[in-house]
Amino acid sequence: xxxxxxxxxxxxxxxxxxxxxxxxxxxxxxxxxxxxxxxxxxxxxxxxxxxxxxxxxxxxxxxxxxxxxxxxxxxxxxxxxxxxxxxxxxxxxxxxxxxxxxxxxxxxxxxxxxxxxxxxxxxxxxxxxxxxxxxxxxxxxxxxxxxxxxxxxxxxxxxxxxxxxxxxxxxxxxxxxxxxxxxxxxxxxxxxxxxxxxxxxxxxxxxxxxxxxxxxxxxxxxxxxxxxxxxxxxxxxxxxxxxxxxxxxxxxxxxxxxxxxxxxxxxxxxxxxxxxxxxxxxxxxxxxxxxxxxxxxxxxxxxxxxxxxxxxxxxxxxxxxxxxxxxxxxxxxxxxxxxxxxx
Amino acid sequence: xxxxxxxxxxxxxxxxxxxxxxxxxxxxxxxxxxxxxxxxxxxxxxxxxxxxxxxxxxxxxxxxxxxxxxxxxxxxxxxxxxxxxxxxxxxxxxxxxxxxxxxxxxxxxxxxxxxxxxxxxxxxxxxxxxxxxxxxxxxxxxxxxxxxxxxxxxxxxxxxxxxxxxxxxxxxxxxxxxxxxxxxxxxxxxxxxxxxxxxxxxxxxxxxxxxxxxxxxxxxxxxxxxxxxxx
Amino acid sequence: xxxxxxxxxxxxxxxxxxxxxxxxxxxxxxxxxxxxxxxxxxxxxxxxxxxxxxxxxxxxxxxxxxxxxxxxxxxxxxxxxxxxxxxxxxxxxxxxxxxxxxxxxxxxxxxxxxxxxxxxxxxxxxxxxxxxxxxxxxxxxxxxxxxxxxxxxxxxxxxxxxxxxxxxxxxxxxxxxxxxxxxxxxxxxxxxxxxxxxxxxxxxxxxxxxxxxxxxxxxxxxxxxxxxxxxxxxxxxxxxxxxxxxxxxxxxxxxxxxxxxxxxxxxxxxxxxxxxxxxxxxxxxxxxxxxxxxxxxxxxxxxxxxxxxxxxxxxxxxxxxxxxxxxxxxxxxxxxxxx
Numbered sequence: 001x002x003x004x005x006x007x008x009x010x011x012x013x014x015x016x017x018x019x020x021x022x023x024x025x026x027x028x029x030x031x032x033x034x035x036x037x038x039x040x041x042x043x044x045x046x047x048x049x050x051x052x053x054x055x056x057x058x059x060x061x062x063x064x065x066x067x068x069x070x071x072x073x074x075x076x077x078x079x080x081x082x083x084x085x086x087x088x089x090x091x092x093x094x095x096x097x098x099x100x101x102x103x104x105x106x107x108x109x110x111x112x113x114x115x116x117x118x119x120x121x122x123x124x125x126x127x128x129x130x131x132x133x134x135x136x137x138x139x140x141x142x143x144x145x146x147x148x149x150x151x152x153x154x155x156x157x158x159x160x161x162x163x164x165x166x167x168x169x170x171x172x173x174x175x176x177x178x179x180x181x182x183x184x185x186x187x188x189x190x191x192x193x194x195x196x197x198x199x200x201x202x203x204x205x206x207x208x209x210x211x212x213x214x215x216x217x218x219x220x221x222x223x224x225x226x227x228x229x230x231x232x233x234x235x236x237x238x239x240x241x242x243x244x245x246x247x248x249x250x251x252x253x254x255x256x257x258x259x260x261x262x263x264x265x266x267x268x269x270x271x272x273x274x275x276x277x278x279x280x281x282x283x284x285x286x287x288x289x290x291x292x293x294x295x296x297x298x299x300x301x302x303x304x305x306x307x308x309x310x311x312x313x314x315x316x317x318x319x320x321x322x323x324x325x326x327x328x329x330x331x332x333x334x335x336x337x338x339x340x341x342x343x
Numbered sequence: 344x345x346x347x348x349x350x351x352x353x354x355x356x357x358x359x360x361x362x363x364x365x366x367x368x369x370x371x372x373x374x375x376x377x378x379x380x381x382x383x384x385x386x387x388x389x390x391x392x393x394x395x396x397x398x399x400x401x402x403x404x405x406x407x408x409x410x411x412x413x414x415x416x417x418x419x420x421x422x423x424x425x426x427x428x429x430x431x432x433x434x435x436x437x438x439x440x441x442x443x444x445x446x447x448x449x450x451x452x453x454x455x456x457x458x459x460x461x462x463x464x465x466x467x468x469x470x471x472x473x474x475x476x477x478x479x480x481x482x483x484x485x486x487x488x489x490x491x492x493x494x495x496x497x498x499x500x501x502x503x504x505x506x507x508x509x510x511x512x513x514x515x516x517x518x519x520x521x522x523x524x525x526x527x528x529x530x531x532x533x534x535x536x537x538x539x540x541x542x543x544x545x546x547x548x549x550x551x552x553x554x555x556x557x558x559x560x561x562x563x564x565x566x567x568x569x570x571x572x573x574x
Numbered sequence: 575x576x577x578x579x580x581x582x583x584x585x586x587x588x589x590x591x592x593x594x595x596x597x598x599x600x601x602x603x604x605x606x607x608x609x610x611x612x613x614x615x616x617x618x619x620x621x622x623x624x625x626x627x628x629x630x631x632x633x634x635x636x637x638x639x640x641x642x643x644x645x646x647x648x649x650x651x652x653x654x655x656x657x658x659x660x661x662x663x664x665x666x667x668x669x670x671x672x673x674x675x676x677x678x679x680x681x682x683x684x685x686x687x688x689x690x691x692x693x694x695x696x697x698x699x700x701x702x703x704x705x706x707x708x709x710x711x712x713x714x715x716x717x718x719x720x721x722x723x724x725x726x727x728x729x730x731x732x733x734x735x736x737x738x739x740x741x742x743x744x745x746x747x748x749x750x751x752x753x754x755x756x757x758x759x760x761x762x763x764x765x766x767x768x769x770x771x772x773x774x775x776x777x778x779x780x781x782x783x784x785x786x787x788x789x790x791x792x793x794x795x796x797x798x799x800x801x802x803x804x805x806x807x808x809x810x811x812x813x814x815x816x817x818x819x820x821x822x823x824x825x826x827x828x829x830x831x832x833x834x835x836x837x838x839x840x841x842x843x844x845x846x847x848x849x850x851x852x853x854x855x856x857x858x859x860x861x862x863x864x865x866x867x868x869x870x871x872x873x874x875x876x877x878x879x880x881x882x883x884x885x886x887x888x889x890x891x892x893x894x895x896x897x898x899x900x901x902x903x904x905x906x907x908x909x910x911x912x913x
Contacts (some may be wrong), residue, residue, distance in 0.1 A: 013409065013564075228402075229422030231421070289412050
């Protein structure tokens, strides 16, 4: 968000007192994750040039859509020093709720347009509502976000199964199916990828350039101090969790469109990848730091890893190990970098 | 207890004497159960810290209440952010340039030298952070600045700088209420020293008429006991 | 400044080790390639991709073994990639990525009848023949062939055996996986249809355990407690049977509640031998895998007319009595296969 620049002359330590590695890390700043992404692409490209095909791009970008949308919401939450373990479950619930509604409307001969509209509204509405619930419980009952969202995760997952007896819904209006399969730029930009990128752009601007964004950082950086400045911290946090829920609903819509069906498995464990993407992208679990740009890079790294490992014909077991390793490595390097910066 | 324009009043007392409570009352964090607060002769009632700030009372808390991950200008304008004009502004778009410019001017006025207002506050030294917190209070405060233990975590040289800072603030006409354990500094820069003991003011001293040992006597209560015995 | 250079070096080391590990795994060569590199007839070297429902399930591992053996015989390369859970969420990214590698044929056990249609369509559009093994998709016209075991017959066999053991009387239940999987749905349908032939027996519940043995176990436990007249449970795949068998043993109803299971991976075979599970309907995944490879090869070498559109492989029935008989035990599934 802000660049680290010179201190007042009297306070600056003598140049040779700061180790070179540390100085390099400070200069690089959050761009180091971009460097890692480039290196990964190069490595996997060498291992398998099939990485540079349209099919590989579509596979990678398609895979990343739901995680990116969730991760954008998760970024806001993590910057406030909170966490949302429930957004994968919210994705699944919203998707199923919308699908069940659309199925019922279609059976009663409602038009394609009206059905789709109702379904989308319900998905997004459910997501926002559950997110609001998370926020209200966290701020009113004053419980830690980890506990509250863990509870929501469990409850919502069960509720999803109740919606359709654990079954799948495949009777959906054509608009939804087209949403998942249509694309621009002669097939290079599927609509879901476009939606995810637009979301990242819009919310990235909100986080970096608006009052809402700066206050989000402030709360994560020093909640008491922010309260003292008169900012209604509780209200802000409720909105942040509502955003996370809202985006989970949108992600649910994208997943349903992609698969042309809603299943009770949708979204399961997604929050882990969303959180990993945010952390790889440079956010701190302790709050106050992180950017949407970083989150986009983090998601890209996970997606490229997944595709690259398959293309390089590496055993599936190693894929999980590699992803876990990258998360740990990213956090470790980031700790080094931020410890260089703060006192 | 009274505070006049341009005065630096030191508030001293032992732990539990009631200094923090008094600070919280004046800054609006607590409501008084008895007694009155008068601003410019008018009685006021603060139901929240925002009310106190609106009345021109700014507080620098002991922990500084700064967000270390945010830049200096973002901290300066925390809760009072400047928005861009036009429809972007309605959406909450920040006017960063204006805030950065104003922050530079505000810090200048208090003669604080920091090269870039875009630096993260967490990267500043203790003294610089103190300066930013004071600078913020001074920039927004129009009536009173309260400072709660400003030198508690600082080294000697930085303590002296903060002392100069406080004097600059007062010389601009703003009264400063300085709560401190640092009796040397209090004695050196305050115009008056008020001593709290068990929740009541027991002395209102002039530094040039009082020794530090005497102040200690008032703090511990031995001077009060002596006074009672004498009178 | 006093910054710890040790911590710094540790962080760099962590990243380096991770990268090295991933690359070493890659450098160890392809994980799932088998087959000789040359072929005597001088034709183009063929690569066939096998995508299981999930890579860690002994059923699919046995399928891999059978496919690999056939691939070796024919002189084609077989690659093995898949997700680690039985879900389109993990399978579809693999399938989409494989498209970029353009294998000569795709053998796949689809994890969802609808969701895998679009990815498979892409392969067909690219001129790559697709054969479905084990499970299938709704639009079978996309497939060159589909090979599965006779699930309806398997479900019926389970029903008959439970009825025999329970003397044609009592309540039974089904513990299924997830609705929408063609194979397990067919087994359930076969079981339910066959049960209608027994007037004194009733199907009191059909549960879904989402392929989790722990869920299956708690479900069967609850079933036993809430239906005292329960005499039989049919677990439609290995996790269902495993969970049911464990539950029956845990509440001490071994010999009173008969468990019929599907598939024969090591843990289930153990339960079979101990009598906790009484009957196992054993598929022949190795045969399915070998057949799939051979049909793909035929299609690619211009012998397409010889390929049957749909193949139902027969099941082998194993009971606690014949479990040690080598003619039966050779069908039990492998827990690991490399190469």
